[in-house]
Amino acid sequence: MSELHTDLPETMRQVLSQLRRNLQARLDEQQLVLSLIEAHILHLVESRPGITALEITQQSGYDKALIARKIKALEEADRLNRQPDPNDHRRHHLHLTKAGQVCCEGIAQARKKAHGTVFRGLSRDEQQQLNQLLGKCLE
Numbered sequence: 658m659s660e661l662h663t664d665l666p667e668t669m670r671q672v673l674s675q676l677r678r679n680l681q682a683r684l685d686e687q688q689l690v691l692s693l694i695e696a697h698i699l700h701l702v703e704s705r706p707g708i709t710a711l712e713i714t715q716q717s718g719y720d721k722a723l724i725a726r727k728i729k730a731l732e733e734a735d736r737l738n739r740q741p742d743p744n745d746h747r748r749h750h751l752h753l754t755k756a757g758q759v760c761c762e763g764i765a766q767a768r769k770k771a772h773g774t775v776f777r778g779l780s781r782d783e784q785q786q787l788n789q790l791l792g793k794c795l796e
Contacts, residue, residue, distance in 0.1 A: 676775045683767035689760060690734075694719060695727050696764050699753065702737060703761045707750040709742075736760050 677693055684691050691699075694717075701713055714724045728751065731737040736757035739749035753761065776784050 672775065676771060679774050680767060680771040683770045684764070687763045687767060689763050689767070691760070691764070692727070694723070695731055696767075698724070698727055698731060699736060699757055699761055700764060702751045702753055702757070706752055707740075709748050709750060711748070713751075731757070 680696070681693055684693075684696060689696075697717060698713055701716060702708055705712075710721070710724055710728055713719075713728075714721050717724065728737060728739075732739065734756070735754050737751055738754055739751060742748035742750060776787075779787065
């Protein structure tokens with residue numbers, strides 16, 4: 658077991674790092690050929706069909722250029738498609754393709770396994786409490 662950390666931001670960074678590594682490993686096991694950012698984009702599009710690249714940038718905190726490159730890669734892999742906004746030709750609304758929907762099912766399984774592994778030391782009640790406490794930080 659790793660040494661006890663009393664520095665909350667460092668502990669959170671380490672937990673997030675472990676979660677990212679574990680999730681990437683689970684995605685790789687399923688041979689989804691996705692980066693974590695691409696998986697996050699697909700998850701956002703699944704959650705909010707018609708979301709725009711700008712909205713993804715705002716929600717994810719990633720750079721606009723990076724999001725644009727990842728969206729293009731997901732389009733080329735036939736996992737996303739863009740539909741132009743009828744009121745603003747510069748904006749496009751993103752939707753999952755059939756392949757993207759199948760991919761999201763794999764992402765959901767990978768997330769569940771990764772979360773189960775990382776948070777296995779916490780009871781269900783402790784996990785809910787942690788979620789509530791972290792949610793307070795976002796208010």
